[in-house]
Amino acid sequence: MVCPETESESVSLKRKKVMIMKELVKGQEAATQLMLLLENPSWSDTDRDSLSSQELMANVLTSFTQALSIITASADDVIPPLNLHSSGDDQCSGSGKRSQKGGRGRYHRRRSALTWTVLSSTTEDNHAWRKYGQKGILNSEFPRSYLRCSHKYDQGCKATKQVQRCEENPDMYQTTYIGMHTCNAKPPKATHSTTNSTTWESYLLNSDRDSKVPNVHDHHSPSLTIKREFPKENTSSDVTDHNLDPSLWSELKDFESSIQPYH
DNA sequence: CTAATTTGACCTGT
DNA sequence: ACAGGTCAAATTAG
Numbered sequence: 001m002v003c004p005e006t007e008s009e010s011v012s013l014k015r016k017k018v019m020i021m022k023e024l025v026k027g028q029e030a031a032t033q034l035m036l037l038l039e040n041p042s043w044s045d046t047d048r049d050s051l052s053s054q055e056l057m058a059n060v061l062t063s064f065t066q067a068l069s070i071i072t073a074s075a076d077d078v079i080p081p082l083n084l085h086s087s088g089d090d091q092c093s094g095s096g097k098r099s100q101k102g103g104r105g106r107y108h109r110r111r112s113a114l115t116w117t118v119l120s121s122t123t124e125d126n127h128a129w130r131k132y133g134q135k136g137i138l139n140s141e142f143p144r145s146y147l148r149c150s151h152k153y154d155q156g157c158k159a160t161k162q163v164q165r166c167e168e169n170p171d172m173y174q175t176t177y178i179g180m181h182t183c184n185a186k187p188p189k190a191t192h193s194t195t196n197s198t199t200w201e202s203y204l205l206n207s208d209r210d211s212k213v214p215n216v217h218d219h220h221s222p223s224l225t226i227k228r229e230f231p232k233e234n235t236s237s238d239v240t241d242h243n244l245d246p247s248l249w250s251e252l253k254d255f256e257s258s259i260q261p262y263h
Numbered sequence: 264c265t266a267a268t269t270t271g272a273c274c275t276g277t
Numbered sequence: 278a279c280a281g282g283t284c285a286a287a288t289t290a291g
Contacts, residue, residue, distance in 0.1 A: 132283070146283075
């Protein structure tokens with residue numbers, strides 16, 4: 001909630017803007033390469049380094065995660081330093097009585113954790129998860145698994161995810177990521193080398209390359225759908241309070257409109 | 264033995 | 278009250 005307005009904020013906002021666009025373009029490039037690789041697997045043995053589909057997907061997710069992290073950090077989401085199991089601070093609502101048998105209590109409802117859903121053929125991302133629950137869901141024949149980051153108590157990482165099998169394609173998993181990783185767990189090798197091809201500015205300028213149509217639903221190709229959900233972020237009327245250029249805002253809004261809200 | 268998973272009870276919001 | 282999400286003791290895996 002602390003918002004110290006300093007004059008370096010606009011500079012940092014500009015820098016964040018650049019970082020956001022960089023990350024988004026990186027993710028878009030990785031997604032494009034992934035789609036091309038899935039469409040034509042014979043292209044994989046060219047002279048340059050061709051990443052595997054899992055690497056590309058990991059790059060996509062990393063880029064999106066980074067971009068969203070930058071956005072939310074610029075909004076108002078102050079990352080709390082370390083939240084080891086606190087000694088009974090807030091009692092939360094619920095009429096005083098906390099528990100009768102277990103002594104649990106104090107569930108923390110996620111207030112502004114951003115959520116997005118990935119439909120993929122694998123549940124592997126480059127993060128260490130620990131399963132903490134599984135529930136059967138109504139109108140779903142497969143249960144839902146609840147996982148949290150392995151560094152929840154190490155470093156107070158608040159990232160969680162839920163994995164559920166797709167009912168139509170049982171070899172597809174619908175993974176819902178909730179919250180950002182604040183731990184230092186970095187992917188083992190997320191070093192993508194898409195340099196020297198095009199800078200992000202030139203990519204934005206030469207945006208007429210989008211003549212390809214994503215029409216690859218003929219056979220069981222692992223499609224990837226990313227949706228996002230912001231619970232309640234900015235209901236104020238004026239959305240132009242940021243110092244972003246209108247063109248970049250249109251880019252961002254285009255990006256936002258490309259993903260349909262979930263729930 | 265240590266760490267991760269399983270599993271049913273418990274908690275919370277609708 | 279119900280359905281979804283979480284905790285933690287018991288169990289299993291490394």
